[in-house]
Amino acid sequence: MVFGVGSFAHSVAQILKDDGAAVSTYLTRNYGHFPPSLSGPVYTREAFPNPCPLLARNKIDVVLPMSIDWAQAPWAAELLRSKIPIFSPTGEAMRIERDRDFARKLCAEFGVPSPKAAVARNRLEAGEFLRRQPRPYVIKNPLCSPTSPIHTILCETLEDTRSWLRNIDYAEGVFLQEYMGRAEAGHIALISGGEVHSLVTNQEYKRAFVGDMGVVAGAPLGGLIERDPDDKYGLARQLIHPLLPWFRKVKYHGPIQATAVRRDGQWFAIEYNIRVGVTSGPMILRMLKHPTEIILNTARNKKLNVEFRERLHFGCSLTLAGYGYPYVQIRGPQLPVELVEPFDCDVWWNEVTRDNDGQLMTTGHRIADVIALGVSLDEAIGKAYSNIRKIRSLASYYRTDVGRSLWPPGNI
Numbered sequence: 001m002v003f004g005v006g007s008f009a010h011s012v013a014q015i016l017k018d019d020g021a022a023v024s025t026y027l028t029r030n031y032g033h034f035p036p037s038l039s040g041p042v043y044t045r046e047a048f049p050n051p052c053p054l055l056a057r058n059k060i061d062v063v064l065p066m067s068i069d070w071a072q073a074p075w076a077a078e079l080l081r082s083k084i085p086i087f088s089p090t091g092e093a094m095r096i097e098r099d100r101d102f103a104r105k106l107c108a109e110f111g112v113p114s115p116k117a118a119v120a121r122n123r124l125e126a127g128e129f130l131r132r133q134p135r136p137y138v139i140k141n142p143l144c145s146p147t148s149p150i151h152t153i154l155c156e157t158l159e160d161t162r163s164w165l166r167n168i169d170y171a172e173g174v175f176l177q178e179y180m181g182r183a184e185a186g187h188i189a190l191i192s193g194g195e196v197h198s199l200v201t202n203q204e205y206k207r208a209f210v211g212d213m214g215v216v217a218g219a220p221l222g223g224l225i226e227r228d229p230d231d232k233y234g235l236a237r238q239l240i241h242p243l244l245p246w247f248r249k250v251k252y253h254g255p256i257q258a259t260a261v262r263r264d265g266q267w268f269a270i271e272y273n274i275r276v277g278v279t280s281g282p283m284i285l286r287m288l289k290h291p292t293e294i295i296l297n298t299a300r301n302k303k304l305n306v307e308f309r310e311r312l313h314f315g316c317s318l319t320l321a322g323y324g325y326p327y328v329q330i331r332g333p334q335l336p337v338e339l340v341e342p343f344d345c346d347v348w349w350n351e352v353t354r355d356n357d358g359q360l361m362t363t364g365h366r367i368a369d370v371i372a373l374g375v376s377l378d379e380a381i382g383k384a385y386s387n388i389r390k391i392r393s394l395a396s397y398y399r400t401d402v403g404r405s406l407w408p409p410g411n412i
């Protein structure tokens, strides 16, 4: 059972269904309910405030959460007691994503380079820190959650940082992390049976507009993955393997995604996520020969034998953004989504529903993720673009330059 909504739930449910699994979705948020219903039964929070009885009744083998917020739910302890395997680390192991300062300390302890950072509880403390260590800082929530009062604000100068620090909600404090530049890349692995299994090196196009301009949007506008079990860019070796003693100590099993920025010839870990993610997840699962078996075995902390499907070395994900995005305060009416031609790659609907006449309609700002895989990067990118052009919706847009910057890893 997937815990999530939108294109993440739609894609994961469908890919596992295609692999022979019986799938369903517990809808953890109040939007994006229609897409996963195309792949299997869906259950709302209103009808099932606590999903645990549902898991027991339906004899669910594994839970796949879209985000880490399930661990804060009132039923989280009951879920853990039920011993139903979860495709995510649990307990102490979750802190590497949830608590940014904890991750920073972990890096320091195991010799992984990470940017200078500090937590400030209020504007006074933040100002004081800036006076002592005047640099540009990225402003983040200290505790990660989709409902945090702050979402990452990328400041590139000291003055940008000063301006923003006058203008944020300090309810949960702030995490100030030195701005490290734009040469970013990521690496995603599975940890199971106490071993690291590299899957892919990836890039996410986080800025809203072509040319890597505009704000960092709520979720990426595009993404690339390269199958990388041998860690050809060295990201796993530098950012994930050094933490192995800690992974083993906390019995970590599940996905791990390291995001890093390269500066002065070195990769610095800027964030760890404990999920395959909404952008890369659907591409990774399609690349695996036996996705269901891999997910089950990881959730059970078993030894893995990761096999990839032939001829799928690269993946490209493009997001079709709708009216008003990325400025989500701007809201339009529900608008028609028209399909001009049949697709020949995966298209995962996000904030879209079907009206009584069978017409697809937008219900929010992110319409769809169009995902193509290929033997080469050019093939994957070409296929994704030829398919995203088949969707029409008023004032929708997508980035036309995915793959032309930020790749290969370390380039800008």
Ligand SMILES: Nc1ncnc2c1ncn2[C@@H]1O[C@H](COP(=O)(O)OP(=O)(O)O)[C@@H](O)[C@H]1O
Pocket (backbone or CB within 6 Å): 115, 138, 140, 144, 151, 152, 154, 177, 178, 179, 180, 181, 182, 184, 206, 216, 259, 261, 270, 271
């Ligand atoms: N210290 C930093 N230096 C440069 N860019 C950063 C830094 N921290 C974050 N970013 C940029 O902001 C994006 C989002 O930050 P991240 O820490 O991954 O938070 P989240 O994914 O929770 O929003 C990163 O992917 C990166 O592009």
Ligand SMILES: [Mg+2]
Pocket (backbone or CB within 6 Å): 259, 271
């Ligand atoms: Mg991130």
